[in-house]
Amino acid sequence: MRIRALVATLMLWLWVPVVYGQILLAREALEEPQLSVGCLYPLTGPMGFFGRDANVAIGMALDRIHKLNQQYEAIGEKLYPRLKVLLEDSKGKRHRSATIARQLVEEEGVSVLCGVVYSSIALEISAYAQQKEMLFIGAGHSSSRLTQEPVNPWYFRVNNDSRQSMRAGARYLKEMKLEQPWTTLAYVGPDYDYGHQALEDLLEGLEDLGVPFRISGEYYPKLSEPDFSAYIEALLVSPPDIVISNFFGDDFANFVRQAHLQGLLKVSRLANFDTGGGYDVIAALGNDLPPGVILSGHHHINWPDTPRNREFVAEFYRRSDRYPNFMAESSYAAILAVAEAWREADTPDAEGMRRALEGMKLPLPEDPPGFQSWIDPVSHQIMQVTAIGESQPNDDYPPAKRMLGNWKIYLPEIQP
Template sequence: MTTGLHARRSLLRQTAAAAAATLAAPALVLAQQPAHGGGNGAAGPIRIGEINSYTAIPAFLHPYRNAWLLAQDEVNAQGGIHGRPLETVFRDDAGRPEDAVRHAGELVNVERVHLLAGAFLSNVGLAISDFANQHRRLFVASEPLTDALVWSRGNRFTFRLRPSTYMQSAMLVEEAAKLPARRWAIVAPNYEYGQSAARWFKELLTRARPDVQFVAEQFPALGRIDAGATVQALAGARPEAIFNVTFAQDLTNFVRQGNTRGLFERRHVVSLLTGEPEYLLPLGDEAPEGWIVTGYPYADLDNPRHNAFREAYRRRFNEEPRCGSVVGYDTVTAIATMLRRTGGATGTDAMIEAMRGLRFPTVFGTAEVEFRAIDHQSTLGAFVGKTALRDGRGVMVDWRYADGAKYLPPDEAVRQMRPQSAS
């Protein structure tokens, strides 16, 4: 156990150092380039301002940035967008909404980017979205999962790639409703993402199974979970099943304490994001078995498009892709597809019109994904399966692809949640 702990700490230190190194090097190159690259002239680059929590969430965002640059280089190697190369100016918000907004202002007013993209944490994504709305700039949100981003606080300028808390909760409820458990507990980080996921899981499971009851809820601070106390509180409520929304180091601490104290014995666990390798692999041989999860079975997914992406990623970075890699690559693919649709025009109105109903391929190798015109949510799905141990590490087994388009509410419900001014 001690050896495994040292190994995990070493891995985290190496990942953080690598993320910092990749942040520093491109920033120096970009700083030497012209502020606007020739304006809207045919030879000038199309500039993307990308803001993300690189130093706060390196396990996800280091592979995300790797794949972003891979996709950008592939676009540029093919002649760019009508002869104009893509160029990205990266900024690190360190997980702080106020820093994200400051960077957005600098990117728009000083760097003269044509659009904004990125964001990981939901509260950061909402802050950038509000900035985009106020300053009338396109924002392609990669990762923030809260539904408020496209529904209650949605706006004309914001589009979101990843399946939301509603969508992924609906995918998991489909499996949770089959379990014999009636008494449920919830553990989720106490910020926008965790609160949104908990809300939708409770509402959707109660609709599917009116006989269930929620006997305990724990909302630890993000990145500061007191795992022992959290596990003790959950166990004291004697649930038959647990819905977990923790991720990253909070998940590692929760699993370790849960294993030590027997929380997961003879209990069902349904867990958001835990099947993503960024969060599953660091658990090593402590990875739980039999949890129902959303994730990314990167090693076993076998189709021509995904295989080509995985091999290209391996060749360039000498490592396996992660879920962050998919998100980074697909975000650039979506932006490039949109810009081809505009004929290379970078006016905000033209780009927004091109984003509405835009269809583009995903490296998952499934059917094309669409940014819905009604709410600017993409139909990208997720994989649903179970966790298992293989050769001393956690993997996803018995997985299936859940098409995001099938896990969204009807249009009339969306219209009631989304402000009319957002259309």
């Protein structure tokens, strides 16, 4: 009976079009859900593509849970819960996100919150979750401040944070010095928590590795600022060897396009170690992305070349007729983590799930052979491999004209 209820729920999700602000998994399931999850993503506006990809991936995660339940039922193992997932359009707005979070909890009765793209909003939602003593699974934002002491015991993140990405970037830059000596770098990032924290993380990594360098400038444009020409002109006055950028989405695509046109990329190497290598950016740039730009991301559609990652990308494409950006895998991971925590918990309540999440191993599409993502019980941050590559001509994944290659792979600095 439990399986039949989940099947009905999943089938309704597959056939009913998404109506933003309403429940994706229909209320008319044959049995009441055992766990309700409320996810906040922008579904409309400049960053709406993040939420739309999260929408597809949540469905994939639910189907994955259903298939695993079929296997577990056949051998008499404990099943995953019947899930109800509500996806709300935050529009990327701070006040709206906070209001929606309260409504999901206090009016809709969700037990777990998930998602959120902007780190500044995630900090506020995290504080609310701590106040309510309920789980918040961060899936999409990156500021390392969310997993620094004092750690919110109810917050867990299932994608790389800026500390992991930037410290991997520091290791990359140290190795690069041996092959292409450099002495100066400049930083350009968004003027909010994530942008400032990312530079702190990089500087800490370089200092810990004993890398000598000089910062020639720091620039912090506002989010969604359309014209970066003044910042690029300032960089061109005395071009640094390397420009580090932590823009994401359309902002990074616009910065690359303008930097290319104004000649900055002819005199400085450009690197984005956190989300700049996401497929959405690469596809948006097309031939405007020159070869040799140093990029990474939270998930890559052409690395690792494993059955799990190939199947994830192919299934996403089958459902949506497009390739996924990194938000897809993080939202997929969030739903799997919630279901796994409920299944593994000694008691199927918030405290039991919280304890189950600490140290949890979670096999994900981005895991290379021999590695499995796991959640650090101290910081509540997922530990994952970082792959950094260079842009190269490649039209295997249209409409992109470039993909990343010449990979360098960095394991997490701590082990389970």
